[in-house]
Structures are given as structure tokens and as C-alpha cells.
Amino acid sequence: MILRSAWRTLHAIAYVTYKEWAAYRSHMVVSLFVGPVLFLVQLFIWQAVFSVREMVNGFTLEQLIAYYAIVAVINYFIFDFADWNLQMLIRTGKLLTFLLRPVSHRYFALSQKIGHRTLGLWLELTPVLILFIFVFRIDLAPAYPLWAALSVVFSFLLLFLINYCIGMTAFWLTNTDGIRRMFMIVRDVCAGVFIPLGFFPEALQKLMFFLPFQYIVYVPARVFIGSYELAGRSLSIPQIVMLQGVVVMVMWLVSSFLWCLGIRKFTGVGA
Structure with a gap:
């Protein structure tokens, strides 16, 4: 009964959000250019690098291009702005x-x-997939489809929970624009968005292995490829996906703890 009620609530909210964003879908269409443009920049850079060598850090040019295409696809699927939305509600008092x-x-x-990402599946993700597969001729078929799907779902939840925790800093800081921008850069670097984590010095790799950010993009991308290695540690696909699930549960508990602390600071000013 509880699960049925929770599902009905989720479905109703997601559907309303879908309809709301569908009315302003031009805002989402703009993002269609972001992923492909970033991908093209990376493509040109790495083509220049590979013009004088055949492999870099164990990657061929084809493997590295596939990595960036997979990262772009994952980012479209997991995109999140919970941090901005929550800090706005706290700052204005509308959270009340x-x-x-x-x-x-x-x-x-x-x-x-x-609801927002359901709309994004056909409005953003589908056109980009067509571009990567039929124009750039990139093979995006995951080595382990079921594990890859589960890993992306965990990534979806993890990014939401991490951003939600960042949004809750508004309970103490009120205006979190600066910390959100700084955190976004650190998060994307440590998640492997700009460069695979295996390219960093070993000391940084060891640090990143114990941070949650690699599970947002790097891990699901490596699950797509079919192998995982970081900081000299090689894990099987089931092992790394299960570890990713553990990180999601830990972040769920962390977000609950921060909410309990933060809500005591909320005064509803501006409501």
C-alpha cells in the first residue's frame, strides 16, 4: 500500500514536471549543442595528440573517442539542478x-x-545518439547491457543526492552561488568528464578512488566499455557496480543527516 502510494506520488509529480518543461522545451533544445560541441573540441584535441603516437595511457584514439561519447550520453541522462532549485527555495523562504x-x-x-529527464530522453538524448552513431560512427553498445543500465541508474541517483547536499548548504550560507560553481568544477574534474581519471598522477587517482565523484561518470563509462581500473585497482564489473550502489546508499544517509541539521536553521524568511 505504501509503495503504491509512493509510486502514484512520483508518477503525478513527474508527469506534471514533464508537461511543464514540455511547454518551455526551447530551453532544453539549446543544450543539444553543448554536448556535441564539447565532444568536437575533445575530438580535435585528441586527434592532434594521436597523430604522433598510437596509444596514450592504454587508450587508442577510437577507445578514447568512444569514452567521451559515452560520457556525453550519460551526462544528458543524469543532468540535474537540484542544488540550484533547493538553495533558491531556502533563500526565498518558499521551502516552507x-x-x-x-x-x-x-x-x-x-x-x-x-519527469525532467524523461522529456530529455527524446528531446536531447535521442538526437545526440543519432549524431554519434550515424555521423561519427561510434559504437555505443555496452559490453554488459544490464550492468551498464544499473550503473547509469545509480549515477542518476548519486548526482541528485550530491547536488541536493550542496543545495542544503543554503541553510547555513543563504547564497550558495559561489560554492555551487566551485563544486561543479571539482565534481566534473574528479568524475572524469574532461579527462579519464587514469590520466591523473597516481597519488590523485588514489584520492579520487575514495571520493564519490568517480561513480557519477567515470564508473558508468567504464562499465559501458567493459573494464574498470583506477589507482592500480582492477575490479570486475559486478563489483564496481555494487560498490556504486553502496555509495548511493551512503549519500542517501548523508543527505538525510544534513537535512535534519539544516532544517533547524531554516527560518522561512521571505515566505
Whole structure:
């Protein structure tokens, strides 16, 4: 009964969010250019690098291009702005209206993200997939489809939870624009968005292995490829995906803990 009620709530919120963003879909269409443009920049850079060598850090040019294409696809699927939305609600006091509702704001925000990304699947992701497969001729078939799908779902949840935690810093800082921008850069670098983590010095790789950021992009990308290695550690695909699931559960607990602390600071100013 509880699960049925939770599903109905999620479906209703996701559907309303889908309809709302569909009315302003031109905002999402702009993002169609971001992924391909970034991919082209990386393509030109690495073509120049590989013009004088055949392999770099164990990657061939084809493997590295496939990595960046997979990263772009994953980013379209997991895109999230829970940090901005939550800090805005806290700063303006509008979070008060959510506290009066019979559903937690975290669940509400997650349902919103599901609705938003459902629209993004056909409006953003599908055109980019067609571009990568039929124009650039990149093989995006995962080596282990079921594990890859599970890994991307974990990535979807993990990015939401991490961003939600960043958004909760507004309970203490009020205006979090600076910390959000700084964190986004650190997150993307440590997640392997700009360069595979195996390219970093070994000392940094060891640090990144114990941070949650690699599980956002690097891990699902390596699961797609079919092998995982970082900081001299090689794990099987089932092992790294299960470890990713553990990280998701830990971040869920961390977000719950921060909410309990932060809500005591909330005064509803501006509501």
C-alpha cells in the first residue's frame, strides 16, 4: 500500500514536471549543442595528440573517442539542478510550502528530476545518439547491457543526492552561488568528464578512488566499455557496480543527516 502510494506520488509529480518543461522545451533544445560541441573540441584535441603516437595511457584514439561519447550520453541522462532549485527555495523562504506537504521535499525533487529527464530522453538524448552513431560512427553498445543500465541508474541517483547536499548548504550560507560553481568544477574534474581519471598522477587517482565523484561518470563509462581500473585497482564489473550502489546508499544517509541539521536553521524568511 505504501509503495503504491509512493509510486502514484512520483508518477503525478513527474508527469506534471514533464508537461511543464514540455511547454518551455526551447530551453532544453539549446543544450543539444553543448554536448556535441564539447565532444568536437575533445575530438580535435585528441586527434592532434594521436597523430604522433598510437596509444596514450592504454587508450587508442577510437577507445578514447568512444569514452567521451559515452560520457556525453550519460551526462544528458543524469543532468540535474537540484542544488540550484533547493538553495533558491531556502533563500526565498518558499521551502516552507513544501514542509507543509505530506511528502518530503527530497522525494518531490527526485520525482521532478525523473519527469525532467524523461522529456530529455527524446528531446536531447535521442538526437545526440543519432549524431554519434550515424555521423561519427561510434559504437555505443555496452559490453554488459544490464550492468551498464544499473550503473547509469545509480549515477542518476548519486548526482541528485550530491547536488541536493550542496543545495542544503543554503541553510547555513543563504547564497550558495559561489560554492555551487566551485563544486561543479571539482565534481566534473574528479568524475572524469574532461579527462579519464587514469590520466591523473597516481597519488590523485588514489584520492579520487575514495571520493564519490568517480561513480557519477567515470564508473558508468567504464562499465559501458567493459573494464574498470583506477589507482592500480582492477575490479570486475559486478563489483564496481555494487560498490556504486553502496555509495548511493551512503549519500542517501548523508543527505538525510544534513537535512535534519539544516532544517533547524531554516527560518522561512521571505515566505
